Structure formats: structure tokens, C-alpha cells
Amino acid sequence: MIIDSHVHFWKFDPIRDSWITENMNAIRKDFLPDDFSFYLNENQVVGCIAVQADQSDKETAFLLNLAKENPFIKGIVGWIDLTSEKLEESLQNYQSEKLIKGFRHIAEGEEMGFLLQKNVIEGIKMLHQFNYTFDVLLRQHQLSDVVRLSEKLPDQPFILDHCGKPDLKKNYLKGWKSNISELAKNPNLYCKVSGLLTQGNWNLMDEKSIFETLDFIFSQFGIQRLVFGSDWPVMLLGGNYALWLELISKYIDQSSKEEQELFLSVNAVKFYNL
Secondary structure, eight states, X not given: OEEEEEEOOBOOOTTTTTTSOTTOGGGSSOBOHHHHHHHHHHSOEEEEEEEOOSOSHHHHHHHHHHHHHOTTEEEEEEOOOTTOTTHHHHHHHHTTOTTEEEEEEOGGGSOTTGGGSHHHHHHXXXXXXXXXXXXXXXXXXXXXXXXXXXXXXXXXXXXXXXGGXXXXXXXXXXXXXXXXXXXXXXXXXXXXXXXXXXXXXXXXXXXXXXXXXXXXXXXXXXXXXXXXXOOBTGGGGTOOHHHHHHHHHHHGGGSOHHHHHIIIXXXXXXXXXX
């Protein structure tokens, strides 16, 4: 049984979705639940978490409506303005929407230090008060920010998207490894094993490099705090769903059945309170 902890849905808009540039032709189109349902039947995927791809309240409403219409969407990670004066009111209003499990800000697009601003930290503190998780999306050169954030908010449930986006093109991972080791010390910080197909050369999947990355991630976090995800459809830029599942299955083949279940579904159920 598999729960994919990181899936995106969108109705493509070239202005709103300007981050999807012309060299990303494979994903310059709509991706909706009907498109993902194929993987449910083919790959023993029983459900997914839908994660925001646009920073707007409309995005949260869009994902919430999709989840209500498609039972395989077990929860959503929406967007919310962490610095809004009405944050507490908004979170209170969301309390009746049990499909909202947490929130994310696309911090990889912000300057260094964004997550450490006082008003952002206070906003994340408020998420914790309402029992919401926070997905952390950063590139490897920004990871020191989440190390400090994690130290300031040790009780907040964090999950690091895409293994902290290690740069598998240049393969200079010394700083990434150092920060990952620090992050793994926080028992309330989980890590999504997702998105690695697009961290290297899109035209040449490097199994050795990906497996070396997984070796380090698994050694630091342990299988109890690692969660499977795909980053579909963005991952189509570097491969396909079957390829990613084949790689993951090959990597965890030597793990016990119980450990495989933890990684593929149980940990996601626990972290996101599914």
C-alpha cells in the first residue's frame, strides 16, 4: 500500500504559473485528479497528499474542493499568509475543514533569511497552536535557515520537501550533508523522499547518484521519519512515475516488510494525521 505524500494539481495558466518555463513543455498543461488516477490502479497507490503550487488563498480552496470530490486525496497542504494580521482568524475558520493537514510557503523563491523573519516565525508558531504541519521547500544553499528555524521551534511538526533539494548536477553536497545531519537531530522534523529525478540532469537519470543520496538520507533520519513522495507531475521533467517507483522499490528491497510499510504509507498517515 502506497500513499504518495507529494502531488500537485493545476489548471495551467502561463501567467500565474510562469515558473513553468518553455523548456518544461512536459508539464505546461493541466494536471487534475483524473490524470493521476491512472497511477492508483497501476501502482498500488491508495491515496495522496495534494500540495500547493501557487501562493494564494484560491489555491487552498481549489485543492480543498478537489479533495472533497476525490476520496483518494487524503489531505491537502495549502497556502496561507503567515504574516497576515488575520492569520489566527483564517486558521480558526479552517478548523472545520479536516482535509487541510498543513501549509507550505515556496521559500525557495525567497531571499535567504525569509523563514527567520520574526513575523514568519510567529506565523509558524500559530500553525502549531492549531495543530497544522509545515512543509519546508528550500534549495540546498538555503538549508541553514531551516536548521535555525528548527532550533527556534523544536516542537513544530516540519517536513522537508524533496530531501532539501540536493544539487545532483554539480554533486557538491558537503554543505547539504552538514545541514541534513543537523536537521535530522530534531525528532519532530520529517523528510520527504521525493523530487530527486529533477535534481540531476533531466536527460540522464543517474541511479548511482540518487542511491548515494538515499544512503545518506536514510542513515540520518532513519526509516521512521522518512516519507515517500513523487512530486508528480513536476517529476515528469526527469523521468516518469513507474521509473521512480522502480528505483524506490529497488532501494528498499532489503528492508523488512514493516519498514517498507512505514516508509510507503504509515509515516505519512502519522505525520499528516490522515
